[in-house]
Amino acid sequence: xxxxxxxxxxxxxxxxxxxxxxxxxxxxxxxxxxxxxxxxxxxxxxxxxxxxxxxxxxxxxxxxxxxxxxxxxxxxxxxxxxxxxxxxxxxxxxxxxxxxxxxxxxxxxxxxxxxxxxxxxxxxxxxxxxxxxxxxxxxxxxxxxxxxxxxxxxxxxxxxxxxxxxxxxxxxxxxxxxxxxxxxxxxxxxxxxxxxxxxxxxxxxxxxxxxxxxxxxxxxxxxxxxxxxxxxxxxxxxxxxxxxxxxxxxxxxxxxxxxxxxxxxxxxxxxxxxxxxxxxxxxxxxxxxxxxxxxxxxxxxxxxxxxxxxxxxxxxxxxxxxxxxxxxxxxxxxxxxxxxxxxxxxxxxxxxxxxxxxxxxxxxxxxxxxxxxxxxxxxxxxxxxxxxxxxxxxxxxxxxxxxxxxxxxxxxxxxxxxxxxxxxxxxxxxxxxxxxxxxxxxxxxxxxxxxxxxxxxxxxxxxxxxxxxxx
Ligand code: DUC
Ligand code: ZN
Ligand code: ZN
Numbered sequence: 001x002x003x004x005x006x007x008x009x010x011x012x013x014x015x016x017x018x019x020x021x022x023x024x025x026x027x028x029x030x031x032x033x034x035x036x037x038x039x040x041x042x043x044x045x046x047x048x049x050x051x052x053x054x055x056x057x058x059x060x061x062x063x064x065x066x067x068x069x070x071x072x073x074x075x076x077x078x079x080x081x082x083x084x085x086x087x088x089x090x091x092x093x094x095x096x097x098x099x100x101x102x103x104x105x106x107x108x109x110x111x112x113x114x115x116x117x118x119x120x121x122x123x124x125x126x127x128x129x130x131x132x133x134x135x136x137x138x139x140x141x142x143x144x145x146x147x148x149x150x151x152x153x154x155x156x157x158x159x160x161x162x163x164x165x166x167x168x169x170x171x172x173x174x175x176x177x178x179x180x181x182x183x184x185x186x187x188x189x190x191x192x193x194x195x196x197x198x199x200x201x202x203x204x205x206x207x208x209x210x211x212x213x214x215x216x217x218x219x220x221x222x223x224x225x226x227x228x229x230x231x232x233x234x235x236x237x238x239x240x241x242x243x244x245x246x247x248x249x250x251x252x253x254x255x256x257x258x259x260x261x262x263x264x265x266x267x268x269x270x271x272x273x274x275x276x277x278x279x280x281x282x283x284x285x286x287x288x289x290x291x292x293x294x295x296x297x298x299x300x301x302x303x304x305x306x307x308x309x310x311x312x313x314x315x316x317x318x319x320x321x322x323x324x325x326x327x328x329x330x331x332x333x334x335x336x337x338x339x340x341x342x343x344x345x346x347x348x349x350x351x352x353x354x355x356x357x358x359x360x361x362x363x364x365x366x367x368x369x370x371x372x373x374x375x376x377x378x379x380x381x382x383x384x385x386x387x388x389x390x391x392x393x394x395x396x397x398x399x400x401x402x403x404x405x406x407x408x409x410x411x412x413x414x415x416x417x418x419x420x421x422x423x424x425x426x427x428x429x430x431x432x433x434x435x436x437x438x439x440x441x442x443x444x445x446x447x448x449x450x451x452x453x454x455x456x457x458x459x460x461x462x463x464x465x466x467x468x469x470x471x
Contacts, residue, residue, distance in 0.1 A: 004032055004041035005440060011047025011401065014367050015054060015391050016376035024052055026397040029439035033393065047401055053371050054389050055090025055121075055398040055436060056352050057378035060240060060264065060315035062344060063094040064114045071342050072327040074320040074418035077118040078453050080348065083318075083417030085120045085443045085451070087349035088433030090398035091388055091459070092121060092318075093378070095153060097128040100160055104129075104140040108149065112458065119456030120443050121436070122398070124384070126183065127152040130160060132167040137174050145178035148460025150383045150467065152180060153240070156222045157189040157290075168229050176235040181381065181467035183238045186222035186247065187214055187291060196339055207284030208277040210338040211292035219291050220246040227254045227261050234469045236260035238381065241317050243269045243291040245301030252310045260470060262381065264313035267347055267354045268293050269302045272423060285329040287423055288338065289319065289345045303364055306373060313381060314373040316351040319344025323421045346419045350410055352400070357429035360404075383461035397440040406432040416449075 004025040013022040013034065025033040025041060063080040065073050075083065077094075084092050096111040098104055104127060111125055127144065129136065129152050141152070154171055155161040163171065175182045196213045199205070204212070223239055227250060230237040239251055242265050254261040272293035277284040287293060305311040321342040322328035333340035352374055359365040365373070379389025386395050408414070410424045436444040443451035 002040040002042045004038065006043045006045060007038055007041040008045045008047045008052055008399065008401070011050045011052035013052045013391055014371055016368055016372035019367055024391060024399065026440045029397055029441070031391060031393055031395050031397050034391065049403070050434060051367070051402040051404055052391065053400050053402055054375040054391055055400045055438065056088045056374045057091045057093070057384070057389055058084060058089050058316050058318065058348050058351060059093040059313060059378040059382055060266070061092045061094050061318040061348050064111070065095065065097050066099065067321070067342055070327060071321070071331055074322045074328060074346070076418070077115040077123070078120070079418040080318065080320070081118070081120040081123065081456055082449065083349040083415065085436045086416040086433070088352045088400040088402065088436055089348065090121050090400070090436060090438045091123065092348065093124050093126055093382060095128045096125040098130045100131045102131065104136055104144060108144065115458065117454045120451055120453060121438050121456040122459050123456055124382070124459045124461050125149060128161070129154055129163070129171055132163060132171055137170055141174050142178045145180045145463070150180050150461045150463050151183060153183040153185065155185045156226065157185065157187040157192055162189040165225070165229060168226070169233060172230055172233040172235045176233055176469050179463040179467055181236060181238055181464055182230070183240050184226040185241070186219060186226045186239055188218045188222045191218045191221070200337055200339070205337040207282060207288055207338050207341055208274070210288045210341065211274040211277050213338070214290060214292060216244045216246050216294065219243060220250060223247040223250045227251070227259065230261065231259055234471050236262070236467050236469070238262040238264060238313070240264045241266050241291060242302070242305065242311065244294045244298040248301050248305045248310055255310065260466065262313070262466065263305060263311040264315050265302045265305060265311045266315055266317045267351055268317070268345060268423065270299055270358060271354060271427060273299070276423070282330060282335065285334060285341045286323050286421055287345060288329070288341045288343055289317070290343050306359070306365060312377045314351070314355055315378070316347035317344070318346055318348035320346035320417060320419045322419055325420070345423045346417060347423070349415055349417060350422060350424045353408065353410070353429045353432055354424065354427065356431035361430050381464055381466050383464040384459065397437060399437040400433050401435040402431065403434050404431050406430070408432050
């Protein structure tokens with residue numbers, strides 16, 4: 001009998017640690033051996049000319065999330081995880097979002113029902129806390145952290161989601177006690193409301209004014225405040241989707257002071273700008289997301305943040321809505337004001353190719369940094385390492401086989417999710433995923449779907465070392 005189920009032979013194995021010529025042997029869904037001349041396997045896969053890397057882990061995606069009256073998110077767990085698999089990801093971390101009045105347990109149950117049997121890649125949920133009641137803080141949250149929901153997001157903006165500073169402090173205190181990581185959407189709610197009202201009074205309602213309504217100081221101030229609140233409580237925080245230099249500098253300053261403050265940035269802040277929102281008619285709605293894409297200097301600052309490790313995570317913030325759809329970006333009310341345009345853009349399938357091409361290809365980051373930023377650091381941050389995020393004996397055999405030479409012009413015709421557009425249309429990239437393997441099973445093979453919904457499993461997470469308080 002063959003010693004292994006599969007050997008991936010002749011490729012170059014890249015991890016966050018090193019790059020080496022090695023074959024990878026898989027048994028029972030795990031990496032069983034690494035090296036040359038590993039022996040027999042039931043199947044030997046030729047990886048010559050390819051990179052063999054830990055599958056992407058996208059720790060910031062939104063799937064099947066209620067998004068307001070008459071709005072429907074374009075991806076459910078089936079289509080979203082299919083797009084993820086085609087983009088070289090073996091795991092995604094979507095949000096289970098509480099709405100006011102809901103019990104967190106019920107929310108989690110509903111998201112499990114939506115995900116169960118549908119996923120092509122592994123999934124694990126972060127929580128979103130919108131209603132910080134005594135029951136949520138005192139009972140539900142600690143019990144859910146114990147059950148493996150070890151991270152939660154809080155919003156400093158949005159009707160129905162924004163927490164007051166008092167509520168933020170209370171959530172942070174629970175996180176500290178429970179050992180969970182708090183993720184923060186840092187934008188100043190009152191400032192956005194004030195600016196939005198003023199723009200609307202002036203008749204400035206086109207999609208491009210979405211960016212005008214949430215300028216950099218709105219994000220910088222909230223980032224500073226979130227860090228200050230976290231410092232008061234002595235709790236680690238992850239500032240998500242950072243878009244610009246000033247917010248980045250707030251994080252870097254906190255890190256220099258020894259605070260456990262982490263940062264995440266996303267493709268839209270590297271390759272899009274505010275000008276993209278200035279399309280004819282409603283075209284700009286395709287780029288409405290928060291924080292908005294900024295300018296060239298902000299792009300440079302976000303690259304620097306990846307290079308100097310101020311940002312440890314590169315996520316997509318995949319938050320998909322169809323464009324040509326009255327339940328999506330072209331919701332009728334959205335024509336009256338940017339305020340009503342659904343907020344978010346797709347990106348789970350293009351995250352890796354964009355960072356590989358713009359980052360590794362243009363020598364801004366190394367191959368090993370690419371793996372860290374797209375996979376390993378996500379596993380370490382969110383309590384999944386070393387089960388996920390590595391190619392090492394004993395880790396899950398979650399692997400992307402990658403053609404570093406393949407040139408592709410990104411286009412919607414190549415995408416596999418539920419949206420009808422990609423904000424990255426026309427961008428030329430070099431480097432593309434060929435096959436995606438989840439726990440030893442091909443879910444995408446040579447560019448074709450080879451798995452089924454249900455191949456992906458739910459993963460309960462450990463507490464992360466990075467979420468431990470310092471004192
Ligand atoms: N924040 C996100 O993280 N995703 C989409 C919209 C938003 O505001
Ligand atoms: Zn957010
Ligand atoms: Zn998001």
